[in-house]
Amino acid sequence: MKIAEAILHYLKASNVEYVFGIPAGIVGPLYDSLIDVDIKPIITKNEAGAAYMAARYASTSGKLAVCAGAGAVGVSNMMNGIADAMRAKAPMLILAGYINRWQMGKGAIQELDGEQMVKGVTKYTATILDEQDVLAELDRAVRIALTPPCGPVFLSIPIDVQRAEAPEPLPEPASLADLQAVRPEPAALAQAAELIDRSSRGLIMVGRGGRGLTEEIKRLSEHLKWPIVTTPAGKGVVPTDFALNLGNYGFSSTNAASDYVNSEEPDCVLILGTSLGEASTCNFNDVLVAGRKVIHIDRDPSVLGRVFKPDVAIVGDLREAVPYLAANTRKSAASFRKPVPVNDPYERNHAGLSLRLFLEGLRSVMPANTRYVCDIGEFTNFVLKYLDIAEGGDFEINLDYGAMGSAIAGGAGLHAADPTRPVAVIAGDGCFFMNGMDILTAKEYKMPVIYIIVNNAMLSYVERGQKFLYKRSIPDYKQERISIADMMSVAGIRTMTVERLEDLSDIPAFTRELDGPVLIEVVTDGSEPAPILDRLKALVK
Template sequence: MRAIEVGLREVAQCGVTHAFGIPAGSINAIYDALLDIPEIKSLIVKHEASAGYIAAAYSRVTGRPSLAIGSSGPGATNLLTACANAFTEKTPVLFITGAVPTPILGKGGAQELLATPLFKSITKSSVAVHNPSDVPGALVRAYETAVSGIPGPVHVELPINVQMAEINSHPIVKNTSEKIQTQFKLSEVEEITQIIQQSGQRGAILLGYGAKSAKRLALELAERLQWMVATTPRGKGGFPETHPLSLGVYGLAGHERAIMYLHSKEWDVLLVIGSSLGESGTCNWDEQLVNEKRLIHIDYDAKVFGRGFTPYRTISGHIEPILSLLIEKLGARPPLATTFTQEIAAAAEEMSPSFDEGSPKSTEDSLKTRDIIRRIGECAPEGTKFYVDIGELMTYAIQELTMKPGFDFDINIHFGGMGSGITSSIGAKLAEPERPVVCITGDGCFFMHGMEILTAKEAKIPLLFIVVNNARLGMVYHGHMLQYQRCPSEFSQERINLAEVARSLGIEAHQVSRISDITKEQMLQWTQRGMPVFIEVVVDGNEIPPMGERVKFLQGATY
């Protein structure tokens, strides 16, 4: 049996069920082998970067590694950005790239490239395998490395002749049981419990993306402590924003209420759960977040502690058992004081959706991005998962998509490129086929990875793609205008009818120009079609998006 077939059968036994990529000469043996391995479903995409983003989204939701496959040379380099994103997101993906045959290495073969060192800094492991008999073991070790400890991507480079060589098949001893070590001590939780109890109601909670694995417990903890809760932009969806204790989002494009509350001196303990406290989640590391406060930081990756702020106490390990034990130690919830009940009611009223008096409103002739984003959230079916792309629209989505109970939100805000929302939504829908998944993207992002809507059509993946078309690169346009008071004309472009583009691909498409064109009934129908549906929303694009904190950071940057 060929080495690559033996190796793929082994990782299928480990739990790999999906492979994403584009076939080419140096990896055609992989695709030929997959014909005989039904346990691994193959999805052919339109760009290798898309393969990496789709694989990462699928693995992020399921927790199981998937394969992202690229050819030698440009196929491998196209995967690099998506691999860096998976590394930043701590997502277990197996990146496999082909290579020229070993006898011609170094002779300048077509698309020859030593990819192993390129992947080294953005993976947990990057190896080249030149002995055919080592292929199965290398792929199994790659799987084990991806899921062990702090999860992350791995890379294996396989020359085509190594893939195709015949080898003897023999069982490989697997050890995929090692996970993130929950080595926190009971005494650590007891100490934090004492700090929290001493603070009484003088505390606040900031939830990051990592806290989403323990949503129920985070809610229970907040209600037990009666502490107000904010989320980072990536943590959005980890706490229902309709809850009386919700402050909304803190950080990039965050809610003013969350920023004012967390910067105030009304409390002295900040409990951060599942956040690396990076730029976007801390208002550019604003010291007001932690000044004169005790920072308690809980995360499964101890490497994030102390990077931006000095913590008072830390606990590393699985978030769910830590919160469970913390709640147990805190004991029964005390009755709410009358004055505090009134404060909660006032907070709920303040967080209810209402338009900014100073913001321009949509009219029959001019649809505003803020309005349409809010409308999408109001009309989305129960349990919707939103994948939001990079750009101007993400700032509106962070502010205006109210996370109701059962909703979820994802955005590759750290290293996701434009169009990563389109590709990631495909992986998310494959991971949760019964859940409504809505991708909100822009025209600039569509021009990057928009052809993946054809991938969704070909694979019959029922996604709802909503493209906000403002005929410009909105984020950079407005950012440039705010920073320099002028802007290159090339940041805007001739408006293209994107709905017609989608129809030309055989996809159901509609163009929306009025707020009333989107209703609950219509969105429910669009998400239940059984095939992808494409909605183009035409906006004038002249609103200034809520990106003040980002502009302040850029204005203060030195190069």
């Protein structure tokens, strides 16, 4: 058996379902071996798209994602997606082909040291020059990727090594459950429970790490009668309609979440599964914790105390910590009345279609179990503040890295991770022009992803930011309006255009019984004020 095939057999035994990437000569043996191993290739339109797909597949499923492409040019194109996975703590393996060993140092085509390129955005890198080391290095890299805090790992393998005979036997695949078991210290949990019992009123902040624990977190909230705020990455962990969910906090907070955090009511904050980054804390504003007791629980020890000093820091899995706290604290007899609605009333202070009202109406025309994946742009602020996530739905964003175009390819990654639930991508025209061609990848593989593209024909985040910061702007930020719906129609994608709120009623029929992707272009003029002051003030500070 050749090493290329042995690599794939090991990955298959490790429950790898897909290889995302673009084939090339120096990674040819790996792609050829896919014919003999039951792992499905997903060939994208750009290596960046492959990495974004893999990152979203891994970050939402927790399973290992695999990218394969050429060293040098392929890896260069993947860089943003690899960095995205690093910030999202997504377990991802990048397999890069490399030139023959005998060609090294002679100026061969595509000779560039990919290992050095990716060191800053990976947990582990290696260039493997000895056939005897390949499978051991592969096993080591996979285990590192899947060990919390998870992240991307990179292996560069020369083409002649890929073609060599594999040593036997294959390593035993890693046990995901064993690798990811981070047991919290019982004494720390008891200390947290005692602190909660001494508090009169508290607040629970839920981040990305709470995903998959919706019911447990709701039970804890109801038990304590402590309201919940979610970080941007934690949006959707708790459904919008939950009686104690105040909504998004951080950049583009709901009014209810911001008001409660800024009030004197909570005297304790329980922080679950978030690194407390800039977007989750309104630029590290200590109003969240000032004068309050703080309990912070996360699987990544490096984030505990990095931003705010907790009174109790617990390294551990929320799957153990949250039920423990519900079982070992006093049930509160207090009551909490959630403000409804959680945002101030709409004000007609703009021309054209209201993106806020469109997003507030979207829930009524989309399936309740829709998983939304949000891209990056001014529209993101509207989404974080105004989009409701129903019971059974979910939401995915990587605002920590903030790469425009990441969700367009990422939507296909969500579908690959769970084909049973609908996926809707929300992106802007700028995102589309950066990475929109991977909508065609969804078409090639008949993935029924709904792409909602907000087209305001400008780089509006930049336009408003420049005016806020410098009191002037550049005319080039406003661009010629191009119909994205027409562009995609030519490519065989079914499309519709939303120019009035009344057009929302056409969406259910348009998105019913899909056999591939569809695109909804939402036409706005960009005049509606966006809830972006937190971000702009951060740039000043």
